[in-house]
Amino acid sequence: MSSVTIKDVARLAGVSPSTVSRVISNHPKISPATKKKVREAMEALGYHPNIMAQSLVSKNTQTLGLVLPHSAEKIFVNPFFSEVLRGMLAYANIKQYDILMSSANNPKEEIEAVTRMVLGRRIDGIILMAPRQKDPIVEKLLEYQFPFVLLGRSMEHDHVLSVNNDNIKAAYDITNHLIKQGHKRIGFVSGPPDLVVSIDRLEGYKKALLEAGLPVHPDWIIGEDVLQGNAFHALTMIMNSPEPPTAFVVTDDVVAFGLIRELYAAGFHVPQDVSIVSFNNIVLSELSNPPITTVDIGIYHLGYLTVQHLIRKLSGEEIEKPQMIVPHRLIIRESSMKLQ
Amino acid sequence: MSSVTIKDVARLAGVSPSTVSRVISNHPKISPATKKKVREAMEALGYHPNIMAQSLVSKNTQTLGLVLPHSAEKIFVNPFFSEVLRGMLAYANIKQYDILMSSANNPKEEIEAVTRMVLGRRIDGIILMAPRQKDPIVEKLLEYQFPFVLLGRSMEHDHVLSVNNDNIKAAYDITNHLIKQGHKRIGFVSGPPDLVVSIDRLEGYKKALLEAGLPVHPDWIIGEDVLQGNAFHALTMIMNSPEPPTAFVVTDDVVAFGLIRELYAAGFHVPQDVSIVSFNNIVLSELSNPPITTVDIGIYHLGYLTVQHLIRKLSGEEIEKPQMIVPHRLIIRESSMKLQ
């Protein structure tokens, strides 16, 4: 309701609007006396700067954009998302930034949303989640020369800001964990195949198998739609083959939940019949039955650092290393207990 | 990079800036000829309106605020949150609104964040999640006469916009389900006690017990911090008493996960030894082992309607019924299978 402006404050304090403005921005050459006077007037009137007006002239909005991938349901329903967002907001909060979200139903809308935010000068920088192999949004932003950061990595440009895990290594490590447990037939459940993270994790898995002299069995690499009809069919096919896998590397904790459930329904027990390992270490993976062996990728931290990275860039800091890597670590739990 | 304004377009199209503005807003009395000319110029220059400037004069930002409760970790790590946010964004997207988020570490920061958004005229309306019994933010917004909607309900003001479940009824229903299964000793695991939703669900639980002539045993009502040390202690105390509960109503699926896990660790099996029912029906509750009986509260829908409700209010529509109720339904699964 109250629309008290800088002028009202100026009038009450008996100074010019410019002076009030300078008090707000803590300009060096304002006498302590007037500073006090103005502050009191602001207080008395309950003044708050109009952020729209501020950013119109200062050209900076203290806002970061975040566009939900259009294939968002999957990523999004995932507790991973809340956790990473929490990390983002935590750092943003420290630096007094807010985060502007918008969603999209398809690639076209996705581009539109980005364009609207960027060209509408609504945000200072943008955070991109779950980048794809050839990501049109990345291209667009490069073209606009607009500051952005990837949560993940770009396969095509190595100078873009990004915060990521070493997913190849992570997958390699967790697969090796299974191999060390004596598994020789190891399947893989992949995420959406155009996501860089899926590609990397698949690569690490293959690498570990090859190094151990184990064959990569293409039929044992299945899509994450295991929970839905068709892929579920694929799963039973695999499990009913003469020599089924004794373990699966799953791309994501939530999918692992589903897989454990489906296996159980089909009469296979984890880990007695099949071992399961996955990625992310969402809170619930510990509460699963059995608890899931997983790769902790530092979700919260990923979000936190992503925003930190971007804000540093925005404040003109020299970025030593554009590609940040958050270390991962294996969390061994019951779902991959040693075979006897 | 390109900062092409309305003037540039005007120049190229050979008209005045006002005309361009009218073309943008699709003003009725602009000749088709100039409309076309201007559109072409906009296209040619890649013009996009500066949203800050627009909202400075039009006083509307096409943005909704969402402040994360400071006790956010709990709510927030919960998949509930992503799901509800997805619903919010879906409707916002339809109406071309964006959502501005900011987080807070304590009640003070929370108020600050709201104030900054509201008085900074950054948003047109605000969404409040998980309202408390006596919620200072609600008071503040009423005082400012600023449009807002509650995801939940206010215990003190019945004219405020809200979207909620009938949580009393929901708890009553799910408790009755247990009673029908033959349970006579039923415990309750509560959420944060100052949350309205916790209060309502507890009330429904008690009501069902009383109506069935079953005693309300205060020791069997425990906090959701079951997973942490002290409350876990409480849990083992209860379960080791001579006549322990044979079932628990749990306030939230995630907590149910934890509880099942803890019970399991203590040697109690679900549902053989103890039945568990809970609320929300997050995706994972179906994938739990055993799958959890829960109350589907229509999470996505809650988010969707919350934003719809608010936007309707903002566009001046007459709101027939300020308090919307989203229906719930029981999802019976293995965790509450009949005792034999």
Place this chain on the structure above:
DNA sequence: TATCGTAATGCAATCGTTTGCATTTTTTAT
């Protein structure tokens, strides 16, 4: 052809800030 009515456009003020430069005030040195 003169007049009028309407449709289409332009002018200029405004939204609430910031900021370079000019101006005034204060301080310091002589």
Place this chain on the structure above:
DNA sequence: ATAAAAAATGCAAACGATTGCATTACGATA
């Protein structure tokens, strides 16, 4: 006491749009 330097403040022009009112253009009517 006066000049010069330094410090504090004010003026006015941006920023990029919108919009009420005035103005122009253009058929239509008499």
